[in-house]
Amino acid sequence: MTPLLLAVAFLTRLPVPRVTATPADLAAAVRYYPLVGAIIGVALALAAAIGDAWTGALAALVVWTAITGALHLDGLADVADGLGAAHGDRTRLIAVMADPHIGSFGTVTLVVQLLAKLVLLHAIIATAAPLWMLAAIPAAARIAPLVWARLLPPLKPGLGAQVAAAVRWRDIVGWTLLLAAACVALPWLTATVPLIAAFALWARRRLGGVSGDVHGAGIEWLETALLGAWLLWA
Numbered sequence: 001m002t003p004l005l006l007a008v009a010f011l012t013r014l015p016v017p018r019v020t021a022t023p024a025d026l027a028a029a030v031r032y033y034p035l036v037g038a039i040i041g042v043a044l045a046l047a048a049a050i051g052d053a054w055t056g057a058l059a060a061l062v063v064w065t066a067i068t069g070a071l072h073l074d075g076l077a078d079v080a081d082g083l084g085a086a087h088g089d090r091t092r093l094i095a096v097m098a099d100p101h102i103g104s105f106g107t108v109t110l111v112v113q114l115l116a117k118l119v120l121l122h123a124i125i126a127t128a129a130p131l132w133m134l135a136a137i138p139a140a141a142r143i144a145p146l147v148w149a150r151l152l153p154p155l156k157p158g159l160g161a162q163v164a165a166a167v168r169w170r171d172i173v174g175w176t177l178l179l180a181a182a183c184v185a186l187p188w189l190t191a192t193v194p195l196i197a198a199f200a201l202w203a204r205r206r207l208g209g210v211s212g213d214v215h216g217a218g219i220e221w222l223e224t225a226l227l228g229a230w231l232l233w234a
Contacts, residue, residue: 007032011142012040013069027166030145034175037142041135043067048121048131057121060134061114075216076113077106082213083206090208094155097213113220120227127234136186137230141222143175144196145215151200152210188226188233195225 005016007029019025047063048056065073078097084105086093096103102110125131149164150172176193183189199218203210210218 003028004032004035007036008039011036011071012067014039014067024166027163030149030163030167031171033142033145034139034178037138037140038135040064040067040138044138045131045134048125048134053122053126056125056131057118060121061118064117064138065114072216072219073110073113075213076220077102077110078213079207079217080109081106093207094211097211113224116224117227120224120231123231124227124234127231129230129234133186133230136182136189137223137226140179140182140189140192140226141219143172143179143192144199144218144222146172146175147196148200148203148210148215148218152203153208155207155209155211155214186230188229191226191229192222195222 002019002021002025005019006021006025008014009016010029011033043063044060048060050056050059078099081099081103082093082097085096085103145163146167149167150169154164179189179192199221203214203218207214
């Protein structure tokens with residue numbers, strides 16, 4: 001139960017009981033990320049049902065950002081700043097990503113990302129598609145960190161390296177089987193696996209590995225891509 005509570009506390013701003021955690025518990029929390037994603041998705045679906053298409057889209061986007069505390073958006077901005085300033089220098093890339101301040105590259109990327117989600121949410125709601133399907137997107141996107149943690153080397157020592165050791169192949173297989181079952185009802189979710197693989201390949205070639213910021217950036221990108229896949233299917 002402790003790793004689950006830690007996963008909820010880390011990925012959301014939802015109130016949870018305080019627990020005493022070891023470093024192993026913190027690392028093991030990653031196994032529950034998809035379950036926390038489903039909780040986030042239910043909140044999105046409820047918000048999207050408010051008002052007309054634009055109102056619902058804006059409400060869902062606000063809830064999406066608020067419930068996660070903009071955690072993954074922060075990672076996306078850090079990666080964008082790092083890529084924009086590093087010019088191929090991995091040491092500078094890591095240093096810029098660790099800087100708590102946001103630069104022009106990160107700012108522009110955040111604006112584009114939020115606009116993309118808003119427009120895609122509006123388009124999906126306007127198709128009168130069942131909004132409960134929204135719950136699947138944050139859940140599916142949070143399977144990805146388990147895969148990336150196992151396949152990609154950590155960019156730096158720390159919690160990311162501990163997480164890689166905590167992720168078990170049976171966790172990945174179990175969540176993948178649940179994803180496959182969900183694809184029966186939601187065929188557009190089949191895009192999840194190639195999208196996860198594509199980001200892993202890009203991160204290895206362009207960044208050289210993965211970190212907390214890279215995980216956050218990947219989750220944001222994957223969520224937007226899955227919204228696009230749903231819209232194309234709808």
